Amino acid sequence: MSLILQSVQIHLGSTPLFKPLDLSVPAGTIATVMGPSGCGKSTLLAAVCGTLDPGFSLTGTISLNNRVLNDIAVEHRKVGILFQDDLLFPHLDVFGNMAFALPAGMSTTAKAGRIAESLASAGLTGFERRDIATLSGGQKTRVSLLRALLAEPEAILLDEPFSKLDEELRSSMRAFVFEHIHQVRIPALLVTHNTKDSADGTFLQLR
Amino acid sequence: MNISRPGKLKVFPYLTLTTFLLPILVGLIFTTIPAFGYLPAAGGSEFGFTPFLRLFSHPSLPAALRSTIFSGVTASIVSLTLALWIATALYGTRLWKLAEFSLAPLLSLPHAAFAIGFVFLITPSGWLLRAISPVPSGFTHPPDWITAGDPWAVALTLTMILKETPFLLLMVFSGLNRIDVKRTVWVGRSLGYHRLRIWTRLIIPQLYPMLRLPLLAVLAYSLSVVDLAYIIGPSLPPPLAVLIDRWFNDPDISNRLVGAAGAVFLFVITLACIALTMLAELAIKRAATDRMLNGKRKSPFESFIPGARFFAGGLLLINTLSLLVLLIWSFCGIWRFPDFLPSLYSLSNWLRHGEYMLEPLGVSVVAALLSCIISGILVVGCLENEQTLTQARLVSISQRSLWIIFVPLLIPQISFLFGIQVLLVTLHLDGTWFALVWIHLVFVLPYVFLTLANTYRAYDQRYSHVGTTLSSSRFKTFAGIKLPILLKPILFSAAVGFSVSIAQYLPTLYVGNGRFATITTETVNLAGGSDRRIIAVYALCQFILPLIAYLTAITVPFLMHRNRQLMRN
Secondary structure: OEEEEEEEEEEEOOEEOOOOEEEEEEOOOEEEEEOOOOOOHHHHHHHHHOOOOOOEEEEEEEEEOOEEOOOOOHHHOOEEEEOOOOOOOOOOEHHHHHHOOOOOOOOHHHHHHHHHHHHHHOOOOOOOOOEHHHOOHHHHHHHHHHHHHHOOOOEEEEEOOOOOOOHHHHHHHHHHHHHHHHHHOOOEEEEEOOHHHOOOOOEEEOO | OOOOOHHHHOHHHHHHHHHHHHHHHHHHHHHHHHHOOEEHHHOEEOOOOHHHHHHHOOOOHHHHHHHHHHHHHHHHHHHHHHHHHHHHHHOOOHHHHHHHHHHHHHHHOOHHHHHHHHHHHHOOOOHHHHHOOOOOOOOOOOOOOOOOOOOOOHHHHHHHHHHHHHHHHHHHHHHHOOOOHHHHHHHHHHOOOOHHHHHHHHHHHHHHHHHHHHHHHHHHHHHHOOHHHHHHOOOOOOOHHHHHHHHHOOOOOOHHHHHHHHHHHHHHHHHHHHHHHHHHHHHHHHHHHHHHOOOOOOOOOHHHOOHHHHHHHHHHHHHHHHHHHHHHHHOEEEOOOOOOOOOEEOOHHHHHHHHHHHHHHHHHHHHHHHHHHHHHHHHHHHHHHHHHHHHOOOOOHHHHHHHHHHHHHHOOHHHHHHHHHHHHHHOOOOOOHHHHHHHHHHHHHHHHHHHHHHHHHHOOOHHHHHHHHHHOOHHHHHHHHHHHHOHHHHHHHHHHHHHHHHHOOHHHHHHHOOOOOOHHHHHHHHHOOOOHHHHHHHHHHHHHHHHHHHHHHHHHHHHHOOOOHHHOO
C-alpha cells in the first residue's frame, strides 16, 4: 500500500521543470514536497492526479498500490485532492457536497448514516443542512477533507491546503488533516512553500 | 481607509432606471388603451372588447400563433442546449480557444444580414443547390421547393438557432469566468466523475443563474422578431408579430386597434412562456436534486459529447458561407443557375448604390455611437456605485432593482413601440434625434450591462486601493488605473452595444416616423425585392459597421498593451 514516484520529471515543451524525482510514500504517511512558488509543485500534483494541462508532458512512472497510474484516466485513479481554496460546491449544502462523493447504489439512510458519522468525527455534528457560505474557514477545510475521504481514495494530494488559514487555525487544521490521513491509512503527498506545514514523513526539496 | 463615496454615484441607478422604466411603462399603457377600443385618431372612442374579438376571429390568427410559438420555443431550447453542449465538450481544449476567438465576428454579423445570406444559401436557386447542380442533383432549373418562408417557420427557427447559440455561448464564456471551472473539474474527476456528469451536476447548476436572463431575452426575442420574419419567415400568414406590424401600418386606420389588441396578446403570450420557463427550471431543479446525489459517475450519454464539435463546426461553416455568398452576390454581374460561381463579376453594384447608402450609413453610425457612449457611461456608473456599496456592505433598493434594465429585452418590442409612437406623436417628438437615440439606448444598455458586468465585478479592487494611497485622488485612480485595466472588456461591451444599435429595425421605424432611414431599415425593406445583387450590397454594409466596431475593440487594447504580458487575458 504505497504511492511510488520513479524518476518522475515534467516537461513544459522540452524544458524540464525539475530534476527527476524519486519518492516512496507508504500508507498512512504524508510526504512533503517543498519549494518556492513556480517550481512546479502544483504541476507535480496535477501529474499524479492525471490533470496535466496540454503542453506539459510526463516521464517516469507513478504507481499506486502496484497499479501504474500513467495511462489511467483521472476518473479511475482513485486519487483525492485538497486545495487551498475549499472548492466546496456552492449550489449544494454540506450534505449534498458529501453525498456527491459517496458511491452509487447506497440507500438514502445508509448515505445519511455515513455522512453523520463522518461529520461527527470532525466535530461537525448536525451540519448537514448548512449552506457552504455560512461555514468558517476551518469548517470548510474540514468538510473538504471529509468529502475527499468519503470517496475512499487510495491516495490523497494536498495542494497548500492550509495557506489561506490564519496561524492559529493552521496548526489545528494541520493536526486534524494529518490525523485523519493516518486513520484511513492511505499515502498522502503534500506540497507547500511553508516549512511549518511539513509533515512527519519523507521530506523533499524541489528546485 | 474609507472608500465609500455614495453621494455622487448614487444617482446612476436612478438615472438608468428612469431612462428605461418610463418609456416601457408608458409604451405598454398607450398600447393597452387602444387595445380596448380607445384611440380617437383611429375612430375608436368607446372602451370595449371589439379589438380583441376581431383579433381572435381573424382567419390568420391560428396559423400565425402556431408558427410564432413553434419557432420561439424551439429556437430558445435548442440554442441553450447547443451552447451548453458545446461548452461541455470543448472547454479546456484548443477548439475552445478557437470558439472564443471566432465569437466576436460571429456576433458582429447582424441578424438581418445573416438571414439574407442564409436565404441565398438554402433557396432552391441558392448556393447549396448550385454546388450540387447539375451534377449530381440533375437540376438545370431551380426546383419548385419551399425552403425559406416555409409555413411552419422551420427556416426562421434555424436562422434564430444559428444566431442565438453564439450569443448564449458568449454568455456562457462570461459566466464561466466567475466559476473556478478548472479545479472544479479536477475535484469532480478525482471523485471519479466523468465529463458529462461533472458539467450537469457541478458546473451548469452554478452557471445557469447567470444564463437565466439571457435565455429569457432570447425567448422573448424569438417570439416577437419582425425583421427576420420578413426576410425568412412564413408569409401567408406570417408570425403574429409581423401580423401586428402590418395592422399597425394598414391604410385602413381602424386596424390599428386590432394591432394593439394583438400586441397586448403577444405580450401575454411572452409573459406566459417566461413563467413556464421559470417553472420548468424549478421542476428540473427539484427533480434533479436527488439524482444529482445518486453517486452514479458515468452517464450513458457520455459518448455523445464529442458530437458538439460537429455542431460548433457547422455553426461556423454556415455563418462563413452566408457571408461568402453575400460577398459573391455583391460583386456579381451575371450568375445563372446552376453555375457554381458567377460568369461575370462587376463593381457596378457597389458603385451604383454607394451614394444612396451614405445617408442611412451616417444615421446608423451617429445613433449607434451616441447610444453606446451614453450607455457605457451609465453602466460604468452603476457598476462603480455597486462596488462602492458592496465595500460598505450596503445594498440599496435602487441597486437591487437594476434587473429592471433587462425588462426591455423581456417584452416584445412591438408590444410597447406602438404606445411610444402614439405618445411621441402627441408630444410632437416623433422623428427627432432625441427620440431615436433614446429608444436605441433602451435596447443597447441592457446588452452593454450584460457583457460588462461580470468582468467589471471581477476586477481586483486592491489595484485601486493601492492607487488611491499613492495618488490620493480617487478620480485619478479610476481614470489612470481602473479604466486602462478594464479597457478591453469596456471596449468590447461598447462594440456589442454599437452592433445592437445598428441592428435595430422596429424601434427605428416606429420612433422615426419615416424620417430616419438606417442601413438596417433599408436592408430589410429591400430584402423582399428580387435583385440579389443590391440586397447583398446593403446586407454587407450592415455587417461592415459592427465589424469595424469589434475590430477596434480588439486592436486598440492590443496595441496599447502590446508589451504587457499580464494584460493579454
